[in-house]
Amino acid sequence: MDLSHRTVLVVGGTSGIGREMARRFAAAGSTVAVGGRNPEALARLAEDGFGTFRVDVTDAASVASCRDAVISRYPELDTVVTMSGVMLLEDVRDPAHFETARTTIDTNLYGTIRVVDAFTPHLLERGAGTFITVSSGIGFLPFPPMPSYGASKAAVHAYSEALRAQLDGTGVEVVELVPPAVAVPGRQNANPHALPLEDFATEVMDLLAADPTPREILVEGVLMxxxxxxxxxxxxxVAQRSKALSLLPGRRV
Incomplete structure (x- = not known):
C-alpha cells in the first residue's frame, strides 16, 4: 500500500492507537481526517491540521451525518479505518454485566459495521479503496476478565474475512489490524508486556507499506x-491469563 498519496479517515482517532495512526499516515504524506466523540481532542487535532468530524459509532444517524460531511469535504477519500472501541472489565457472575456486554458489542462490532456500511457505496463507486478494520489479539486468545471484548473482536475478525470475500473483484480491499496490548502514554496499563505505542505504530506502518499489503497486520508482539x-x-x-480475574472486584483466583 502506498501510504504517501492516500486520503484517510480514522474513525476513533482522537486518542491512543487511532491518533497515532492518523499522525503516521499524515507523516507519510497522506491527507488525514479524524472522527470521534471528544470535542476537545478534535479541536486539538484540528489545530494540528487534521480534518475533524464529530461521530458516535453507536448512533446510525451520527455515522451517516459524518459520512456525508467527510465525503463532501474529501470526495477523494479512499481509506477508512474503523478504530472506535471500548475495553471494559466484566464479571459474568454479576447480572449487571449484561449492560457492559451490550455497550461493548454495540461499539466494537456494530460500530464497525455501521461505519463500513456507511462508506461502502462511496468506495464501490470509486472502484478502489481500503477498509482497515481493527480486531485484537484478544479475539484469538481470550482475556477472561473481558469476555465481551474478546467476543466482539473475534466477531470483527470474522466479519472482516466475510467482507473481504464479498468485496473481492470490486477494487475495495479489506485489511485487518490485530493489535496486542499497547502501552499508550498517559493511560494506565496494568500489562507489563504491553508494546510501546511508537514501536507498535512503526511496525504497523511498515507492514501496511508492504507490497502486497498483508490481509492481517500482525506485529511481532501479537503472533503468540x-x-x-x-x-x-x-x-x-488461557490458564495464565485467567489469573487476571483477580482484577474483578470481589474475585480471587
Missing amino acids: HRWAERDGTYDEL
Missing part, C-alpha cells in the same frame, strides 16, 4: 495470540 491454537499453546496461555 494469533497462532496459539495452531502452536498448541492455547490452553496454557
Whole structure:
C-alpha cells in the first residue's frame, strides 16, 4: 500500500492507537481526517491540521451525518479505518454485566459495521479503496476478565474475512489490524508486556507499506495470540491469563 498519496479517515482517532495512526499516515504524506466523540481532542487535532468530524459509532444517524460531511469535504477519500472501541472489565457472575456486554458489542462490532456500511457505496463507486478494520489479539486468545471484548473482536475478525470475500473483484480491499496490548502514554496499563505505542505504530506502518499489503497486520508482539491454537499453546496461555480475574472486584483466583 502506498501510504504517501492516500486520503484517510480514522474513525476513533482522537486518542491512543487511532491518533497515532492518523499522525503516521499524515507523516507519510497522506491527507488525514479524524472522527470521534471528544470535542476537545478534535479541536486539538484540528489545530494540528487534521480534518475533524464529530461521530458516535453507536448512533446510525451520527455515522451517516459524518459520512456525508467527510465525503463532501474529501470526495477523494479512499481509506477508512474503523478504530472506535471500548475495553471494559466484566464479571459474568454479576447480572449487571449484561449492560457492559451490550455497550461493548454495540461499539466494537456494530460500530464497525455501521461505519463500513456507511462508506461502502462511496468506495464501490470509486472502484478502489481500503477498509482497515481493527480486531485484537484478544479475539484469538481470550482475556477472561473481558469476555465481551474478546467476543466482539473475534466477531470483527470474522466479519472482516466475510467482507473481504464479498468485496473481492470490486477494487475495495479489506485489511485487518490485530493489535496486542499497547502501552499508550498517559493511560494506565496494568500489562507489563504491553508494546510501546511508537514501536507498535512503526511496525504497523511498515507492514501496511508492504507490497502486497498483508490481509492481517500482525506485529511481532501479537503472533503468540494469533497462532496459539495452531502452536498448541492455547490452553496454557488461557490458564495464565485467567489469573487476571483477580482484577474483578470481589474475585480471587
